Amino acid sequence: MKILMVCLGNICRSPLAEGILKKKIKKHNINAEVASAGFVSFHAGQSADQRAEMTASQFGVDISTHKARVFKQGDFDIYDQIFVMDHENLKAVHKLSRNNADRNKAGLILNELFPGENQIVPDPYYGGKQGFVDVFHLLDKACDAIIQKIK
Numbered sequence: 001m002k003i004l005m006v007c008l009g010n011i012c013r014s015p016l017a018e019g020i021l022k023k024k025i026k027k028h029n030i031n032a033e034v035a036s037a038g039f040v041s042f043h044a045g046q047s048a049d050q051r052a053e054m055t056a057s058q059f060g061v062d063i064s065t066h067k068a069r070v071f072k073q074g075d076f077d078i079y080d081q082i083f084v085m086d087h088e089n090l091k092a093v094h095k096l097s098r099n100n101a102d103r104n105k106a107g108l109i110l111n112e113l114f115p116g117e118n119q120i121v122p123d124p125y126y127g128g129k130q131g132f133v134d135v136f137h138l139l140d141k142a143c144d145a146i147i148q149k150i151k
C-alpha cells in the first residue's frame with residue numbers, strides 16, 4: 001500500500017500528515033509507504049515550515065528531513081491512495097487524472113474521519129502557532145482512521 005498526502009505548499013499540512021501516518025505505520029507494523037506533495041513550485045526543495053516542524057517535534061513526530069515537491073501525473077502510477085487536504089487541491093489532483101482509476105484514488109483526508117462530510121483541513125500558513133497544533137490533532141485522528149482501515 002502506497003499513500004500520498006497532498007496540500008498546496010507541501011510545507012505545512014501534508015508533511016505533517018506524512019510524518020504522523022509514518023509513525024503510526026511503524027508502531028502497528030503495517031507494510032505501507034507514505035509520501036507527500038503539493039502544487040506550489042515556489043517551495044519545492046524546501047524543508048517543512050518551521051512551525052510545522054516544531055509542532056510535529058512537540059508531539060514526537062520528526063519531519064526534519066522533509067523536502068517539498070510538486071505533485072505530478074506520474075504519482076497516479078505510484079500511489080494507491082491520495083489523501084488531499086481541501087477542495088482546491090482535490091480539484092487540482094483531479095485535473096491531472098487521466099481516467100476514473102486515477103480519479104478514484106484521490107479524496108479528502110477528513111472523509112476518512114468524518115465519512116461523507118467533505119470537511120477540509122484548514123491552511124495554517126497565514127495564521128499562528130495554534131493553527132498548526134489544531135491541524136496536528138485533526139490529522140492525528142484522521143491517520144488513526146486510516147490505520148484502522150488498512151490494518
Ligand code: 4NP
Pocket residue numbers: 007008009010011012013014038040042043123124125
Ligand atoms: P500547506 O500550506 O499547503 O499546508 O503546505 C501552505 C504553504 C505555503 C503556501 C500556501 C499554503 N504558499 O502559498 O506559499
